[in-house]
Amino acid sequence: MSRFLSSFQKTIADVKGSIINSAIVAGTVAFEELLNHAVYYCPCIEPSELVGPCNSSTSNSRYSRYECTPSLNIVYGVVFLAIPALVLFILSVAAHPSIWKICTGRSRTVRAKKDKTCTTCLGVIARSLIAPMSWVSYGFLDGKYFACCMTPTPYHISSLTNYKTCQDVAQLSSPAYSDAYRDNRSLSQIIGWILLGIIATLSLCLYAVSRCCHPLTYYHAKYYDLYRMHEENEFDDEMNKKAQLHAEENVKKFMSKHRTKALWDRISTIFEFHRNRDEIALYSYLHEFILEEEKEPGNRSNSIATNASGMTMDTVM
Structure with a gap:
């Protein structure tokens, strides 16, 4: 069977x-x-x-x-x-x-x-x-x-x-x-x-x-196609996991404190992709605010510890 x-x-x-x-x-x-x-x-x-x-x-x-x-x-x-x-x-x-x-x-x-x-x-x-x-x-x-x-x-x-x-x-x-x-x-x-x-x-x-x-022979070309297909699938899976983890961390950090109405208004507006001064890709106003907050003197040590553990994508993406 x-x-x-x-x-x-x-x-x-x-x-x-x-x-x-x-x-x-x-x-x-x-x-x-x-x-x-x-x-x-x-x-x-x-x-x-x-x-x-x-x-x-x-x-x-x-x-x-x-x-x-x-x-x-x-x-x-x-x-x-x-x-x-x-x-x-x-x-x-x-x-x-x-x-x-x-x-x-x-x-x-x-x-x-x-x-x-x-x-x-x-x-x-x-x-x-x-x-x-x-x-x-x-x-x-x-x-x-x-x-x-x-x-x-x-x-x-x-x-x-x-x-x-x-x-x-x-x-x-x-x-x-x-x-x-x-x-x-x-x-x-x-x-x-x-x-x-x-x-x-x-x-x-x-x-x-x-x-x-085609530059490759039959079986080599077949392996090439299979590899590309599996690489694409694995990359999609890993991106999905990493993006979900990244989003969860940013939301938890934002919800962990009392936020003013101005901050709620800031993250609720329509976002257009851009980068900050450090050339880090920003995916939302919430993401941008969390990065700015982590740069503050009181939060800098926590940010360094978090980045060292590999739990964020700020330095990668």
């Missing part, structure tokens, strides 16, 4: 990246399906509202001229394909810590290393394209958005039914779509499969090139 569990854990660790990517794709597809059922509604237009050659019986086919398609339909389809993909891309980029390590509080000399910065940004962008490309590919495979864009009258209105207007047909749980809409939806599915094949091929090629350019 232990061997089975060990083998299972090793397998999960080996395919962890693939599992995460698959989860992103599955979540994107599920969200798109939910959006289709909840808010999708291709705009209506009556055939009589199409003027000129667009009002002919042949204009509502896949061979229609693009100018016959109402602008609202075009905007609606493009927005449903492009805007969610853009939002997913932005969220994916923002979720990568590497971007914030580059942007947050770095000196000009560090920012000058453009080669490392560009490489990191390209890697983050490549990984962040998984969700938006999944959205666009599945949108074409579903076909509703493209068909809505390209079809002048997407709904089939028959005088033999009880539904006389486009709005009546569109509000049905299963709307009756026109032949042109179904043709354009089939065309969208063809585009979707082609796009999916191109994305898969390019992804494999780019991944292969990135692995070939």
Whole structure:
């Protein structure tokens, strides 16, 4: 049993990246399906509202001229394909810590290393394209958005039914779509499969090139990734423990004496990060006040004893 569990854990660790990517794709597809059922509604237009050659019986086919398609339909389809993909891309980029390590509080000399910065940004962008490309590919495979864009009258209105207007047909749980809409939806599915094949091929090629350019061998690179992951986790755990201990000490010191209203007002105002004259990072006005109080002649000996025991982070952080 232990061997089975060990083998299972090793397998999960080996395919962890693939599992995460698959989860992103599955979540994107599920969200798109939910959006289709909840808010999708291709705009209506009556055939009589199409003027000129667009009002002919042949204009509502896949061979229609693009100018016959109402602008609202075009905007609606493009927005449903492009805007969610853009939002997913932005969220994916923002979720990568590497971007914030580059942007947050770095000196000009560090920012000058453009080669490392560009490489990191390209890697983050490549990984962040998984969700938006999944959205666009599945949108074409579903076909509703493209068909809505390209079809002048997407709904089939028959005088033999009880539904006389486009709005009546569109509000049905299963709307009756026109032949042109179904043709354009089939065309969208063809585009979707082609796009999916191109994305898969390019992804494999780019991944292969990135692995070939990697300075480490397979197992060395694997160890490198594992070490970075565990170091990050350990660092987060230690920072959490140290920060909690540091905050508890400062609060206890403040609450151990009677404080005036002026001091309560001071620690209650909005804080902006800064350093004191000794270049010690200050994390709050409470932290700043405790450091000032410890510098007073009567409290200096206690402060030295506390720092010697390693219980504060003032000299470290």
